[in-house]
Amino acid sequence: MTGPQGISAPLVYVSARRPKWSAAKGAIAVIEVPHIDLPRKLLVSEWGPIATDETLRNPVLSATLLGPKLDKARKAGVLGVIAVWRDIAPDNALGQYLPFTQPYHDIPAVWVAGDEGAKVVAAARSGQLATLVLDATLHPDTRTDTVWAVSPGTSPEETILLITHSDGTNGVEENGHLGMLALARHAVAQPHRRSYVFVLTTGHLRIPAVSKHGQATSTWLEAHPEMWKGEAGQARAVAGIAIEHLGALGDTENTSIGSYSLETTPEPELLYATSREVHDIVAPLWRDIGAGDRRIVAPGPVIHFGEGEPLFERKIPAVALVTAPQYLLALRDADTITHVDLDAMVKQVESFRDLLDAFDATDTAAFGPVVSRSVFAKFSALLQLMQILSKAKK
Template sequence: MTAYQQQIDRLRELGPRTSGNDAHRALIEDVAADLKELAYNVHRDTHTFDRWDATSDQVGLQIGQQQIPLSSAWPYSGKTGPEGVTGELVLVHGLRKNWRAAAGKIAVIEVQNLDVPARLLLDSWEGDLPFETVANPVIGSELAGTDLTKAREAGVLGVVAVWHGIADAAAHGQYLPFTRDYQDVPAVWVPESARRDVLTAAENSATATLTLNAQKTPASMDTLWAVSPGTGPHANESVLVVTHSDGGNAVEENGHLGLVALARDAAATGHDRTIVFVYAAGHLRIPAVTKHGQATTAWLEAHRDLWSPDAGGLTAVAGLGIEHLGARHFATDPTTGEYAADGTLEPELLYATTTELAGLVRETWHGATEIAAPVKPGALVHLGEGEPLYEAEIPAVALVTGPLYLLAELDDDLVDINALTRQIDSFRRLQTHLAGTADPTSFGTVSMPGKPKRLASTTRALAFIATHR
């Protein structure tokens, strides 16, 4: 058994590592120990917050005498106590929902798992994208008018969200949406197999009891960071290597395998530039660490002296974002409904934020495909923890492959060790080049999209959602 396989087995042993739970903190300590063994001085930024949690036996939906199967609880939505809330079901439609129609009642909404053209979310450097569409439930859960604060303001008792366009097995355990602050309205997800029963009940104004006996408890989690000083004339320049620690399965998030491997290389071999390794906590609880961006945003804000030319310390000239290594592709058997690996790998989503780095990736990357196809961030979004580097205009390469199961809490054989190894080795080659003696101008300059391009992209995205919901 390889060391990488042992570490993946450790993730499966720990189980879901939602922000601040025991498994999450245990993994953080594992990585801290690995870095200390390599003689790094491990620094910590501690984040405290109110953690929300509900076990499967604390969640339920009953309509009349019928118990409705559930896919998952809606994280940080709200809580009901053990008795639940009882009220009339009301169907609420559209992106801009009339929550007032469900005041004093339980709202039922449909959420489509949209198969979105990749060009609405991504741009390209050479005209081609590595895949044509993106069908991750993250998109529907974020963009389907699912801001529950408006439901709370309207006096809604609870919300039942019904999946459409995703198989039950794939919907099971999805920890979505994961970017919202506490909403204070209890909500649950219903699989598509129960869709007709729930919609019919809402159309007939049936009475239901929604139970979400969640708990809120004080919690904390640490972002780790460590510095490998440069030994050459460019030692005042930094390369940032980032990943996050939260995750619900062995793909989301296994980026620490790459981070520790790169830290081991840096400890063993001198390098011209200073390398800063950041293991960010809070990706699944972004509002607990920052008001915008991703978990790495909080670290950037707290440590400008390690990357910003305006802070009088180090100046970051490049970055690497390591997430979702070795992801197997899962598919649903149309006959049996079984959701399982189909023997292929998930298409890589590999960002390069400058044309020069895109060229470097094509020369050095050996991952899940023989020829790397780095993408350019779209005007709307840069997915993953590479986004803060992009917003800070630090040239970077970031892997953030997005399988359907990415945000699902499941224990399955999700990781292809050979692909993971090739991807980590590719990041090692990139780090060697970026932290070496190359002229920093050869890394290129990040060009951010202007307001007209952002507006045009937003308009196209909203038009697509409006016509396909």
């Protein structure tokens, strides 16, 4: 934070390839961050044939993987940082709440793109003086609540976990609770064998503040082992469902002319199944929303996106919807055009309802073992990722 008066200091250009933050000591550092495509195979795995030429593009990836190391800048005595986002349409960069997986670094930093970004780079290369204003207020020790409830089953020693998060930036990022409420109504309308545990976890966009490792749901799981762990006196979670980003519309970006627009058709779904057996349960039940891509994927060699990740890490067989259009983390005003296709949302919620019934009727052993990522696969993917990122910084 700078306070309303801001900070005035020279602009110093810092190379992204090997940032020498000490060169900007007592100044405002300017660093370029490329917006890049990444091979799909490094981010998700396939239960079927792999299409090796496919790529994924999302501001979450470039901001998280290539964004400035603010802790190093602050330790070097840099007064502030301006990250210039390259190769991204300004309307796509607008309002992006990124990166959201880092703690507070106690150094003012802002992002710019498009023509403004080019002006800032030019000013930094010529050492011009600038004033950076980032006026904000911290609210330390603020408490937020994870809300959870149980619909008891006739065999409460086994549970099915239903997960979403309760914070978000727009009507797609934060709409999983609508699916949860629909499934809760379905649960209480009829008897079911397993107990259903509904969890609306807090802190999804403040992960470092609520979790020591993994997504925010990790904290709830560690606090309530009696609902899932299966040790003496504890219920065992036989399966899980994670619901996020229902009915997401697609978007289109043309970086050559700097255009960005919302589509009228749904975004291709990112739908995980963490075991082959879960995949086989999901495949015939999942409705086609008309997005043009109905593949059900496995967690990639490096990461499992979204709040289904804590279930995966604890070997709880699960299905997780975490569709990720480029605007997913962008702040959007309530009066702007909706990004949700209601028909697609309804189909997805109906699919989850049918999956919940199917999971309740499935024998425990039939969920199969959660897929494991080998050390070699992780190392190979990380090596490829490092090479891509290094090349992008040139």
